[in-house]
Amino acid sequence: MSKADDFAQAGKTAVLQNIHGTVEFLQKFPPFNQMDMAHLAYLVENCQLRFYGEGETIIKPTDGPVEHFFIVKQGRVHGERPHSARRGTETTFEITTGECFPLAALIGERATRTEHLAAEDTFCLLLPRAIFIKLFAQSNALRDFALRGVSSLLDQVNQQVQLRAVETLGAQYSLDTRLRDLAMRQPISCAPGTPLREAVKLMHEQHVGSVVIVDAGRKPLGIFTLRDLRRAVADGSAMDQPIDSLMTQSPFHLAPDASAFDAAIAMTERHIAHVCLVENEQLCGVVSERDLFSLQRVDLVHLARTIRHAGRVETLAALRGDVRQLVDSMLAHGASSTQITQLITLLNDHTVCRVIELTLEDLGDPGVPFTWLVFGSEGRSEQTLHTDQDNGILFEAANAAEAAAIRGRLLPLAQEINRRLATCDFTLCKGNIMAGNPELCLSRQEWAQRFNSFVQQATPENLLASSIYFDLRAVWGETQGCEQLRIGLLQQVSGNSLFQRMLAENALRQRPPVGMFRDFVVARKGAEKDTLDLKVQGLTPFVDGARLLALAHGIGACNTLERLRALVQQGVIEALDGAAYEEAYHYIQQARMQQHQLQARSAQPYSNRVDPDNLNHLDRRILRESFRQAQRLQSSLATRYQL
Amino acid sequence: MSTFTWFSGRSPALTEQQIERRQQLAETSTLDERPLQQQRFVVLDLETTGLNMRRDQVLSIGAVVIDNGAIDLGQLFECTLQRDGHQASASTLIHGIAPSEIAKGEEPAEALLAFMEFVGDSPLLAFHAEFDQRMLARALKQSLGYRLQHGFFDVAEIAPLLCPKASPNLHGLDGWTQHFGLQVLQRHHASADALVTAELALILFSKARQQGIDSLPALQQQLNSRRRQRAHSI
Numbered sequence: 102m103s104k105a106d107d108f109a110q111a112g113k114t115a116v117l118q119n120i121h122g123t124v125e126f127l128q129k130f131p132p133f134n135q136m137d138m139a140h141l142a143y144l145v146e147n148c149q150l151r152f153y154g155e156g157e158t159i160i161k162p163t164d165g166p167v168e169h170f171f172i173v174k175q176g177r178v179h180g181e182r183p184h185s186a187r188r189g190t191e192t193t194f195e196i197t198t199g200e201c202f203p204l205a206a207l208i209g210e211r212a213t214r215t216e217h218l219a220a221e222d223t224f225c226l227l228l229p230r231a232i233f234i235k236l237f238a239q240s241n242a243l244r245d246f247a248l249r250g251v252s253s254l255l256d257q258v259n260q261q262v263q264l265r266a267v268e269t270l271g272a273q274y275s276l277d278t279r280l281r282d283l284a285m286r287q288p289i290s291c292a293p294g295t296p297l298r299e300a301v302k303l304m305h306e307q308h309v310g311s312v313v314i315v316d317a318g319r320k321p322l323g324i325f326t327l328r329d330l331r332r333a334v335a336d337g338s339a340m341d342q343p344i345d346s347l348m349t350q351s352p353f354h355l356a357p358d359a360s361a362f363d364a365a366i367a368m369t370e371r372h373i374a375h376v377c378l379v380e381n382e383q384l385c386g387v388v389s390e391r392d393l394f395s396l397q398r399v400d401l402v403h404l405a406r407t408i409r410h411a412g413r414v415e416t417l418a419a420l421r422g423d424v425r426q427l428v429d430s431m432l433a434h435g436a437s438s439t440q441i442t443q444l445i446t447l448l449n450d451h452t453v454c455r456v457i458e459l460t461l462e463d464l465g466d467p468g469v470p471f472t473w474l475v476f477g478s479e480g481r482s483e484q485t486l487h488t489d490q491d492n493g494i495l496f497e498a499a500n501a502a503e504a505a506a507i508r509g510r511l512l513p514l515a516q517e518i519n520r521r522l523a524t525c526d527f528t529l530c531k532g533n534i535m536a537g538n539p540e541l542c543l544s545r546q547e548w549a550q551r552f553n554s555f556v557q558q559a560t561p562e563n564l565l566a567s568s569i570y571f572d573l574r575a576v577w578g579e580t581q582g583c584e585q586l587r588i589g590l591l592q593q594v595s596g597n598s599l600f601q602r603m604l605a606e607n608a609l610r611q612r613p614p615v616g617m618f619r620d621f622v623v624a625r626k627g628a629e630k631d632t633l634d635l636k637v638q639g640l641t642p643f644v645d646g647a648r649l650l651a652l653a654h655g656i657g658a659c660n661t662l663e664r665l666r667a668l669v670q671q672g673v674i675e676a677l678d679g680a681a682y683e684e685a686y687h688y689i690q691q692a693r694m695q696q697h698q699l700q701a702r703s704a705q706p707y708s709n710r711v712d713p714d715n716l717n718h719l720d721r722r723i724l725r726e727s728f729r730q731a732q733r734l735q736s737s738l739a740t741r742y743q744l
Numbered sequence: 745m746s747t748f749t750w751f752s753g754r755s756p757a758l759t760e761q762q763i764e765r766r767q768q769l770a771e772t773s774t775l776d777e778r779p780l781q782q783q784r785f786v787v788l789d790l791e792t793t794g795l796n797m798r799r800d801q802v803l804s805i806g807a808v809v810i811d812n813g814a815i816d817l818g819q820l821f822e823c824t825l826q827r828d829g830h831q832a833s834a835s836t837l838i839h840g841i842a843p844s845e846i847a848k849g850e851e852p853a854e855a856l857l858a859f860m861e862f863v864g865d866s867p868l869l870a871f872h873a874e875f876d877q878r879m880l881a882r883a884l885k886q887s888l889g890y891r892l893q894h895g896f897f898d899v900a901e902i903a904p905l906l907c908p909k910a911s912p913n914l915h916g917l918d919g920w921t922q923h924f925g926l927q928v929l930q931r932h933h934a935s936a937d938a939l940v941t942a943e944l945a946l947i948l949f950s951k952a953r954q955q956g957i958d959s960l961p962a963l964q965q966q967l968n969s970r971r972r973q974r975a976h977s978i
Contacts, residue, residue, distance in 0.1 A: 119808075119820055119939050126927070150815040152946035154954065175925065222924065224943065227814065 120145045123226070126174070130199030132246030140240045148226040150174065153219035160203065161216040167206040170233040173198050176223025180215040194726055195220065204247050207233060280364055280378055281357035283393075284386030288377075290315045293322055293345035297333065300325060300344045310389055311375045314348050319383040323348030326375055354379040357386060362440055364388050369405040369447055401427060401444065408451040414459055414521045417452055421526045424448050425486055425701065432698050438690035439662065446482040452525055453492075454577045460518050467510045471496040472578035473518075476534060480572035481644070481659045483690075487697055487707040490519060490527045491569060494536045495582050498544035508542050515542055534569060545582045549589050556593045559603040568607065568645065571652060572659045587657055594652040601653050605742035608645035609735050613728040614638045635696065636709035639689040639724075642731040643682060646738055650674070661686060678733070685730035688723055758853055758888065765857050770865040772893045775960040780949045781813035783960070784866045785897075787942040789934045790876050793827070797875065801827055802883045804849075805859050806934025808942040810869075813949065815942050821862045822935040824849035852887040860884070863894065867960065871917045871941045873898035895960070899944055902963070905970050906951040920944055 123145045127133035133141055153159050159178060160167060171178075178196040194215075196202050206213040207230065228236075237244050290313045291300055300312050304327075311326040325348045333347050354377040355363055364376045368390055378386035390402050404423055411417045424445070431441055457473055477491040478484050494515055498504035516537030523529045536542055543551065552570065555563045571590060575583035594600060614633040633639075647664040650656075656667045662683055669679035697707055713721055738744070758766070776783055787808045794800035807821040826849040849855070870876040873896045881892040903920050904910065914923055921928055921940055924947055928940045957963050 119935050120817060122936060122939075123817065146818045148817045150817060150943070150946075151813065152943070152950055154947075154950040157950070175927070222947065224946075226817075 123148070123174075127172070127199070132240075132242045133199075135242035135246075136240050137242075140236055140243070144228060144232070144236055145226075147232045148172075148228050151225050151227055153223045153225065155219055155221050155223075157219045159217040159219060159223075159225065160213050162212050162214060165212050166210055167203055167213055168230050169227040170201060170207055170230065171203070171217075172201045172226040172228070174224040174226050176225075177220040178202065178223060178225075179218050179220040181218055182215045194729060200722065208237075208247060278361045279357065280355060280359050280361065280376070280388050281386065283361060283364075284357070284378055284388050288313055288384055288387045290319070290321075290384060291344065292316075293343065295344045296341045297338065297344055297347060298340040301330060309387075310391070311387060312344075313352065313377055313384055313387060314345055315384050321352055321354060321377050321379060321384045323350045324352035324375060324377065325349070328374070352377050356380060361388075361393055365393050365401045366443065366447065368393070368402045369451075372406075372409075374402075405448060405451055408448060408455055411455055411459075414456060414524060417455055417459075418525045420452075428486060429698060429701075432694060438687055438694055441694060442483050442485065442690070445484045445486065445488075446479070449479070449484055449488070449527075450576050453522065453527075456521050456525060457518055457577050460514060460521060464514055464517060467514055469496055469507050469510060470579060471511055472575045472580065472582050473536065474573050474583060475576050476573050477569045478572075479576075480574045481661060482574070483644075483661060485694060485697060486701070488527060490522055490530045491534045492519075492536045492576075493534070493538075493541035493543070493548075495548055495575075495578075495586065496542075496544055497582060498546070501547075504544040504547060507544070508539060511542055512537060512539060545586060548586050552586070552590050553593055556590075556597055556600045559600055564603055564607045567604070568648065571648065574659055584657075591652060591655045591657065595655050601649065602742050602744070604645075604649045604652070605738050605744060608642065608649055608738055609744060611637055611641045611645070613642055613731040613735070615725060615728045615732060631714065632710040632712045634709050635689055635693040635711055639728060639731060640686065640693070642735055643686045643689075646734045647682075649738065674737070678737075681730050682734055685727035688727045692720070692724060762853055762857060762888075765861070766888055766890055769857075769860050769890070770863075772865055772895065775867070775895060775964060777959050777961060779958045780952060780960070780963070781958075783810075784812075784864075785810040785869050785945065786863045786866045787869045787899075787938050787945055788876055788880070789870060789937040789941060790879055791934045792879055795875075797878045797882070800879070801825075802852075802879050803827065804934045805855065805880075806936070806938040807859070807862065808935070808938045809866075810942055810945060810949075813946070815939070815946065820935060820939075821859060823855045823859065825852045825855050826850055827852075852883065856884055856887050856890075860888075860890070865894075867895040867897060869897050869899055869941065869945050871899045871920075871937075871944070873900070897960075897963070899941055899948065901967060901970075902948050902952075903944065905966055906948050906955060906957075917941065917944075 120142060124138075124141050127141060127145070133144075136144075153176075159171065160169075173196055175198055180194040180196070180202075196217075202217060203213040203215070237247060289303060289307045289309050289311070291303060293314050293316070295314075304310070304312050311324055313321050314323045314325065315321055323345060325344055329347060329349060333342075338347060352375070353367060353371060353373055355367065357378045357380055367376055368374065374390040376388045377384060378388065393402060404420070404427060407423075408417060408420055411420065427448075428441055428445060431444065453473065453475070472495040474480075474493045474495055475491060476493065477489075479488065479491055494511055496504075496507050496511065498507055515535075519529065519535045519537040529535070534541065552567075555567045555570070571594075573583065573587070643665075644661050647661045647668070650668050650673055651658060651664040654668065654671055654673050656664055656671070658664050658667050665674070665679050665683055665686075668674045669676050674682075692711065693709060696709070696711055700707055713724065716724065787810060789806045790802050791804045791806075792800045792802055802825055804824040805821065809816055809819045811819070850858075868877075877892070877896040884890040884892050900916075900920075904912070904914070907923075910923060914920060917937065917940065921944070924944065926940055926943050928936060952958060952963060957966055
C-alpha cells in the first residue's frame with residue numbers, strides 16, 4: 102500500500118466520522134431528508150462551515166452574483182431590504198436551522214436582492230455554486246425543493262403541481278388546459294351570404310353544433326348554432342335565407358391561450374354553449390360546451406345551468422351537494438384557491454338569483470324593482486363552501502314615506518328569501534345582517550345616509566359595520582343603484598383622513614401569528630390550544646389592508662386580489678410588494694380550503710384553526726412567510742397612517 | 745521492499761523513505777502578521793491512554809483545518825495509532841476506542857508523518873493545548889526523532905480572554921460548547937472534538953476581530969499580559 106493511499110485512507114475515516122454527523126443533522130430537514138445518501142455525502146464533503154456573529158452581513162446585493170448555497174447549521178438569518186415607505190430597512194423573512202438560501206439568486210445566477218444578516222450568532226454550511234449546480238442537475242429532491250421553495254417561483258411550481266395532478270389523473274380533467282389544445286379540429290365556417298340550407302348541411306356533414314360566419318379575412322361576424330336553428334324553424338324562416346340574417350352577431354371569443362376554466366366561466370356567466378377562439382382577429386377554433394363537458398366528472402357549465410333552471414328550492418338545496426363535489430374534485434385536481442372562490446361565488450350567485458326568482462313566483466311580484474345586495478366575503482367574491490348570509494335590499498324611493506311603504510311590501514318577500522337561502526346551506530347570519538331585517542331593506546338615499554354615518558361617527562360598532570358593508574356587490578336586479586351608492590361612499594372616505602386612520606387602527610388589530618423567536622404564536626390554552634386561525638389571523642390583515650387602501654384611493658373593486666392589483670396600478674403599493682401579498686394571501690386561502698376539504702371528508706365541523714405542527718416542514722415555512730407578508734402589509738399601514 | 749536502517753541507542757527505527765519524509769516536513773515560521781481570518785490553522789484533538797503526560801500514549805489524532813475563516817469539511821484528518829499490548833483502561837471508557845481497533849491502527853511513525861504533512865507550517869489550536877502539545881511532542885520525539893516547534897494556541901485560554909463576561913465557572917470543552925449552544929456530533933471522538941473546538945475557534949476569531957485583536961502576534965500579546973495579571977493576583 103503506498104503512502105498516499107494510507108494518507109487518503111486515514112483522512113477518509115475522519116471524513117466519514119464528521120461528514121456522517123453532518124449528514125445526520127441535515128437529514129432532519131427538507132430537502133436533505135429526501136436526497137440520496139450519495140448526493141448528500143457529496144454535498145457535505147464539499148461544504149465549508151462558517152461563523153457569522155450577530156449583526157454580521159452574510160451576503161448583500163453589492164456582492165455580485167451569488168457564489169454559494171447557504172444552509173443554516175445553527176442560528177437565525179434575517180433578510181433585510183430597504184423599507185418601501187420610510188428610511189431604514191425592514192425584515193422580510195427569517196431563516197432558521199436547517200433552512201437554506203438564497204435560492205432564487207443562485208438559480209437566477211444573479212446577486213441577491215436582499216441583504217442577509219445573522220440575527221444571532223450563526224453557523225452556515227457553504228456549498229460552492231458549481232457543486233450546487235451539479236447536485237441540482239442530479240438530485241430530483243433538491244431540484245424540486247429549490248424550485249418550490251423560491252417564493253417568486255411559487256406560481257410556476259403551482260403550475261407544475263397541477264401538471265403533475267393532471268399527469269396522474271389524465272389530461273381530460275384539467276381546467277388549465279389551453280383552449281388551443283382543446284379545439285383540435287379546424288373550425289367550421291362559412292361566408293355571410295351562405296343560404297341557411299347550405300349552412301345546416303355543412304353542420305350536419307361535419308357533425309358539429311355550430312358554424313361561424315366569417316368575412317373574407319376570416320374575422321368572425323357571427324355564430325349560428327343548433328339553438329338558432331330551432332328558433333329559425335319555429336319562426337318559419339325560408340331555407341334559402343342568407344345565414345347572416347339568422348346568426349347571433351359578434352360572438353363571444355377568447356384567445357387560444359385562455360384556459361378551459363376561462364371558457365367554462367364565460368359559458369356559465371353568459372349562458373352560451375360555444376366560444377370562438379380568435380387570434381390576430383382571425384378565427385382559429387371553436388370550443389363547445391361538449392368539449393368542456395368531457396373535462397370533468399361534475400360539469401361546471403351543466404351544474405350552473407341546472408341551478409339556473411331549478412323549479413323548486415328543494416332542487417336547489419340538493420344541488421349544493423354537487424357544488425361541494427365539484428369544488429372537491431377541483432381542489433384534488435390542483436385548482437388554485439382563486440379559481441375555486443371564483444367558481445363558488447359564481448354558483449352561489451346563481452343559487453341566490455334562482456331562490457329570488459322562485460320566491461317571486463310563489464309570493465307574487467311586489468311590483469317594485471329592487472336590487473339584492475351582498476356584503477362581506479360574498480361581496481368580495483371570496484366565498485368558500487363555509488358561508489354565512491350577509492345581504493340586503495336596495496330600492497329607489499322619492500322620499501321617506503314612499504321608502505317606508507315600499508319597505509313594507511318588500512320585507513315579507515325578503516324574509517322568505519332569507520329563509521329559503523338557509524335551506525340551501527347559506528347559514529342565517531347571527532348578526533342579522535339580512536335583507537329581511539328592516540334596517541337592511543333601504544332606499545338608495547337611506548343606504549347613503551347609513552354609510553355616511555359609519556364614516557362620520559367612527560364608533561367601534563360603526564368601524565366593524567364598515568368592514569362588512571363596504572364590501573358590497575349587487576347580485577340580482579338593477580346594478581346601477583349599487584354603483585351610485587359606491588361612488589358616494591368612495592367620495593366620503595377619500596376625503597376623510599380621520600376615518601381612514603381609524604380603519605387603519607382597526608386593520609392592525611389582528612396580528613399575524615409570527616413570533617420573533619418561534620415559528621408561530623399559537624393559542625396557549627383551551628380547545629384552541631396550539632392552533633392558529635388562518636382566516637382571522639392570516640387573511641383578515643390582507644382583506645382589511647386592501648379595503649382601507651382601496652377606499653382611500655377611490656378604487657371601486659371589492660375583491661381583495663383585484664384591490665391589490667388596482668393599488669399596484671395606481672402606484673399606491675409597489676409591484677413587488679403587491680405580488681408578494683397576492684401570493685401570500687393565495688397560499689393562506691389555499692391552506693384554509695384544503696383544511697375545509699379534509700374536515701368535510703372526515704365529517705368534522707368547519708374550522709379555520711390549524712395546528713402548525715401538523716403541517717410538513719415546507720408548508721410550515723411557506724405559511725410562516727405568508728404570515729410575515731401580512732405583517733409587512735400591516736407595518737406599511739402603520740407607517741402610512743403614523744400609528 | 746523496505747530496507748531498515750537501525751540507529752543505535754533509543755532512536756527510533758525508520759525506513760529511508762520515512763527519514764526522507766521527515767526531512768521534507770515544513771519548517772515552522774514566526775507568527776504570521778495577517779488577520780486571523782486569512783490564515784490556515786490546524787485544530788487538533790488527541791485521544792490518549794491516560795492523562796499522565798510522561799507515561800501515557802497517543803491513541804488517535806483528529807484534526808480539522810480552518811482556512812480563510814472557514815472549516816473545510818473536505819479537509820479533515822483522523823488516524824488511530826497502532827499500540828502493541830494496549831490494554832483496556834479507564835480512558836477506554838472515555839474515548840471509546842476498543843483495543844482491537846487500536847491494534848488495527850496505523851503504525852505510529854507512519855501516522856505521525858502523515859499528520860505532520862497535513863499540518864505543514866500552520867499553527868495549531870487545541871482545547872487545553874498544553875496537554876496535546878506535550879503528548880504530541882513526546883510521540884514525535886519517540887517515534888520519529890522529530891522536535892515539534894509549531895506554535896500552539898489554547899482555545900481554553902483564548903475563550904475567557906475574549907469573553908470576559910462569561911461566567912468564571914465555565915470549564916472544559918463541554919462548558920464552552922454549551923455556552924455557545926454548539927452541538928457535538930460525538931463527544932470524545934478525536935475528530936468530532938476537533939470539529940467542535942474549531943467551531944469554538946471560529947466564534948472566538950469573530951470576537952477577536954470585533955475587539956481589534958486580529959492577528960496572532962496581537963493575540964499572543966494579550967494572552968501574555970493576561971498570564972502576568974493572573975500570576976500577579978495569585
